[in-house]
Amino acid sequence: MKKLENNKLYQGILKCPSSKSYMQRAIAIALLADGDTHITNSCFCDDVEAVLEIAVNLGATITRKKTEIWISPGGKLRKTELNVGESGLGIRMLTPIASLFSEDITLTGEGSLKNRPMLTLENSLSLLGVEIRTNNGLLPIHVKGPLKGGKISIDGRLGSQVLTGLLISLPKVTQSSLLEVIDLQSKPYIDMTIEIMAQFGVKLSHDNYIKFSVPGGQHYHGIKYKNEGDWSGGAFHLVGGAIAGDITLFDINILSKQADIKILEALRLAKSDVTIEKNKIRVRKSELNAFNFDATNCPDLFPPLSNLAVACKGVSVIKGVGRLIHKESNRAEVLLKVWREMGVEIQVIGDEMHIKGGPVKGGEIFSYNDHRIAMMGAISSLIASSPVYIKNPEAVTKSYPTFYEEYDTLIH
Numbered sequence: 333m334k335k336l337e338n339n340k341l342y343q344g345i346l347k348c349p350s351s352k353s354y355m356q357r358a359i360a361i362a363l364l365a366d367g368d369t370h371i372t373n374s375c376f377c378d379d380v381e382a383v384l385e386i387a388v389n390l391g392a393t394i395t396r397k398k399t400e401i402w403i404s405p406g407g408k409l410r411k412t413e414l415n416v417g418e419s420g421l422g423i424r425m426l427t428p429i430a431s432l433f434s435e436d437i438t439l440t441g442e443g444s445l446k447n448r449p450m451l452t453l454e455n456s457l458s459l460l461g462v463e464i465r466t467n468n469g470l471l472p473i474h475v476k477g478p479l480k481g482g483k484i485s486i487d488g489r490l491g492s493q494v495l496t497g498l499l500i501s502l503p504k505v506t507q508s509s510l511l512e513v514i515d516l517q518s519k520p521y522i523d524m525t526i527e528i529m530a531q532f533g534v535k536l537s538h539d540n541y542i543k544f545s546v547p548g549g550q551h552y553h554g555i556k557y558k559n560e561g562d563w564s565g566g567a568f569h570l571v572g573g574a575i576a577g578d579i580t581l582f583d584i585n586i587l588s589k590q591a592d593i594k595i596l597e598a599l600r601l602a603k604s605d606v607t608i609e610k611n612k613i614r615v616r617k618s619e620l621n622a623f624n625f626d627a628t629n630c631p632d633l634f635p636p637l638s639n640l641a642v643a644c645k646g647v648s649v650i651k652g653v654g655r656l657i658h659k660e661s662n663r664a665e666v667l668l669k670v671w672r673e674m675g676v677e678i679q680v681i682g683d684e685m686h687i688k689g690g691p692v693k694g695g696e697i698f699s700y701n702d703h704r705i706a707m708m709g710a711i712s713s714l715i716a717s718s719p720v721y722i723k724n725p726e727a728v729t730k731s732y733p734t735f736y737e738e739y740d741t742l743i744h
Contacts, residue, residue, distance in 0.1 A: 334725035334736065336713035338694050341744040342577035346569055348561030348584040349738075350375035350399070352731045353421065355559050356383045357500070357525060360425050361532045362403040363387045364432075364504055367554030369403045369532075373583075374559055378730045382417035386426055389414055390433075403554075409435055418443045418730060423471070424453055424493035428501035431462040431479040440472035443701060452487050452494045459484040460498075460509075481507030481548045488516030491655075495544070496525045503534045503550035511544040517655065518629050520591035527589055531555060560585050563592035565732040567636040568707045570595060572742070573615035574604040575643035576714035579742065580614040591630040598625045598637055602644055622646030622689065631655035631663075634685070635708035638667055641687035642676050643715055650685045666700050673697075674712065694718030703730040710739055 355375040360383065362369035374380075376399075384401075388394055391407035412435055416422035423441055430437040440446075451469040458464050461480035466473050481502055486495060495513060499522070502509045516522070519541050526536065533553040538544045561584040573579025586593075586608055596613075599606050601623035605616040622644045627633050631652055641648035656663035664680060671678045673695065677688035694716040699706035706727040713720035728735040 333696075334722045336710055336720045336722065337743070338713050338716040338719050340576065340714055342572040342579060342714050342742050343744050344742040345580040345582065346738055346742065348581050349565040349732050349734070351560045351562040351590065352377050352379055352564070353521070353524060353562075353590065354528060355380050356419070356421055356425065357496070357528050358557050358559065359383050359387050359403065360429060360500055361528065361552050362554065363390060363392050363405050363429065364500070365405055365532060365552035365554045369554040370556045371401050371403070372399065372556070372558045373561075374399045374401050375562070377733050378417055379419040379422060382415065382419050383422050383426065386414045386416065386422070390430065405554075409433060412437045414439045416441045416445070418445045420445060420448060421493050421496070423450070423473070425497040425500060427453055427473055427475060428457060428479060428497040431457055431464070431475045431477040432501060432504055433477050436474065436476045438472050438474050446471050449490065452490060453497070456484060456486050456494055456498060479505055481505045481509040481546070483510040483512075485512045485514060488513040490517070492516060492518040492521045495522060499525055499536060499544065499546060500529065502546045503529075503536070503548065503552075506548050508548040509546040511546065513542060513544065516541045518591060518631070520589055520629055523589040531557065560588060560590070562732070563588060563590040563595065564632050565707075565735065567592055567595040567633060568639070568711050568735075569742070570599065570613065570615045571636045571639045572711050572714055574599055574602070574617065574620065574640060575711075576617060577742075577744075578614070578616045580612060582612040584611060584613060586611065586613070592633050594627075594630045595633055595636065598623060598633070598640060601625060602640055602648075620644040620689075622648040624649045624651075626651040628652035628655060632704060634663060634667060635704040636711065638671065638678075638685070638687055639708055639711045642671065642689055642692055642712070644689040647686055647688045650687070651683055653680050653683050653685050663702065663705070666702060666705055670697055670705065670709070674716070692716045694720045696721045696723060698723045699725065699727040701727050703727045703732065707732070707735055710736065
């Protein structure tokens with residue numbers, strides 16, 4: 333359990349944490365590339381470590397030096413049982429890659445990932461020549477390739493991760509592919525995938541995110557790649573500045589394709605004091621007003637948005653609750669439970685979360701092994717009336733292992 337003192341000033345200058353989402357994609361693509369890849373500003377959270385281990389087991393050689401890694405692909409398959417930990421992107425991105433092999437490969441995971449749905453992945457790969465079976469739509473997944481190109485339809489309502497896995501893998505097969513996607517959610521994550529694929533030399537096209545044309549027979553090229561700063565983790569610090577101090581975040585791409593760059597829009601809607609310069613953002617405490625915000629395409633922002641909402645005058649409305657069910661926890665239920673225990677008026681009406689700003693009590697917060705709930709709890713202490721105690725605080729290692737260390741440097 334971690335104790336966080338309440339009612340503190342949150343102030344300082346901080347380098348933005350490294351992006352988990354871009355890092356995982358870079359490793360996966362480097363595994364498929366012709367030639368070596370050199371990644372700088374690397375993220376080494378739990379989800380990334382799991383993907384690195386799988387890359388090694390699928391034949392890559394990896395060398396590390398501080399925040400840099402070198403990935404050499406093309407070795408032999410070392411292991412046919414692969415564990416992605418609790419990474420949702422990891423399982424949905426790496427299963428299509430494992431399907432490029434002709435061997436029988438089993439992929440499994442840990443914790444809440446065991447209860448997250450894999451039917452879209454199973455249905456898609458089975459239509460592309462892969463022998464695949466799951467545990468009634470859940471992990472483990474057994475695959476035997478090789479993956480083939482073709483024309484299929486994909487249900488995009490639960491998210492974009494399966495599509496990301498297919499887009500990365502299909503250029504490596506001979507035949508071209510046409511993917512028709514039904515009601516794609518989280519489109520910015522597909523923009524990220526297409527962007528990084530292009531940086532490694534592979535292109536595709538799409539018709540308004542409905543039809544994706546993927547030419548076959550393409551080659552990724554090893555490159556030197558600088559990993560971006562992470563808007564998901566950075567959002568908590570920016571909100572901390574808005575509600576309790578003065579925070580400057582640097583080494584962050586203000587033109588990023590990351591979904592969670594939308595935190596800037598929410599801060600503006602709440603009338604936060606925000607200053608943006610090249611690769612640097614400063615947020616200072618000000619009087620905040622309630623806001624209406626659609627988080628359907630950026631559901632990971634719900635926890636920091638809720639931190640912002642409880643500090644606002646009035647009732648804030650955040651849309652997109654349906655996207656929170658299949659996260660590390662049922663995040664909608666957890667947000668309701670945690671905030672109510674802290675004395676906040678919060679309710680879900682349809683697809684909307686309504687949060688009334690007001691006093692915040694301290695006390696114990698259980699993270700539910702959800703990294704974003706643990707970080708939300710830390711930021712909540714800044715305006716709480718008594719100390720906050722976080723149970724299972726180590727959940728943050730999933731995406732941001734140095735969060736508390738950096739948080740502590742900003743407390744005054």
